[in-house]
Amino acid sequence: FSNSYELLILLREKNLLKNSPKYWWPNVGSFEVVVGAILTQNTKWENVQKALNKWKIENGELRVEVVASFDVSYLAEIIKPVGFYNQKAKRLIALSRNILRDFGNFESFSENVDREWLLNQKGIGFETADSILCYACFREVMVVDAYTKRLLKKSGYEFESYDEMKEWCERGILENWDKIKSFYEDDLNLCFARFHGKIVEFMKK
Numbered sequence: 001f002s003n004s005y006e007l008l009i010l011l012r013e014k015n016l017l018k019n020s021p022k023y024w025w026p027n028v029g030s031f032e033v034v035v036g037a038i039l040t041q042n043t044k045w046e047n048v049q050k051a052l053n054k055w056k057i058e059n060g061e062l063r064v065e066v067v068a069s070f071d072v073s074y075l076a077e078i079i080k081p082v083g084f085y086n087q088k089a090k091r092l093i094a095l096s097r098n099i100l101r102d103f104g105n106f107e108s109f110s111e112n113v114d115r116e117w118l119l120n121q122k123g124i125g126f127e128t129a130d131s132i133l134c135y136a137c138f139r140e141v142m143v144v145d146a147y148t149k150r151l152l153k154k155s156g157y158e159f160e161s162y163d164e165m166k167e168w169c170e171r172g173i174l175e176n177w178d179k180i181k182s183f184y185e186d187d188l189n190l191c192f193a194r195f196h197g198k199i200v201e202f203m204k205k
């Protein structure tokens with residue numbers, strides 16, 4: 001493939017998201033995605049699901065107001081399966097408090113947050129910030145991760161930086177946006193959400 005549009009076409013034929021939620025990440029558009037994006041750092045997704053399921057059994061749906069009120073030891077106990085649980089608990093509580101301080105609630109955060117604000121939060125780097133923007137805030141931005149890097153490297157592409165790889169992934173598709181729109185029946189096509197999900201599922205096989 002010579003650009004990301006052609007890569008998307010190749011991946012689409014493999015029907016990689018048939019067992020996944022519509023936009024791949026479970027509960028897109030929710031605060032749960034923000035939590036999952038932090039929890040999944042340096043661990044397997046299965047561990048994140050374990051921690052989230054345990055959490056929801058005890059506390060019901062994840063809400064930013066509730067996390068902001070947790071003490072670190074209580075949250076660390078719940079998220080133990082993901083590793084680095086004290087650090088992640090501290091960061092999730094601080095992030096939740098900053099969301100309430102700067103935006104008032106999750107809905108306003110989802111509409112108004114930008115990458116800079118996220119990158120200023122402790123424990124949020126490029127991949128976590130872009131995951132939150134894409135899957136929690138419905139922004140058409142591409143998430144690139146170790147799977148993306150490996151796939152592109154295998155196909156002969158080398159990049160100097162995260163942002164250069166992200167730009168390559170976005171450019172090819174944006175240049176063919178009119179064709180893309182015809183693929184997806186609904187308006188909210190979150191193309192990059194599916195594209196990233198397909199790459200991860202392809203590389204996990």
Ligand SMILES: Cn1cnc2c(N)nc[n+](C)c21
Nearest residue numbers: 024025026036040044045200
């Ligand atoms: C949402 N999400 C984040 N990281 C994931 C992964 N590695 N594998 C599968 N899923 C669904 C994931």
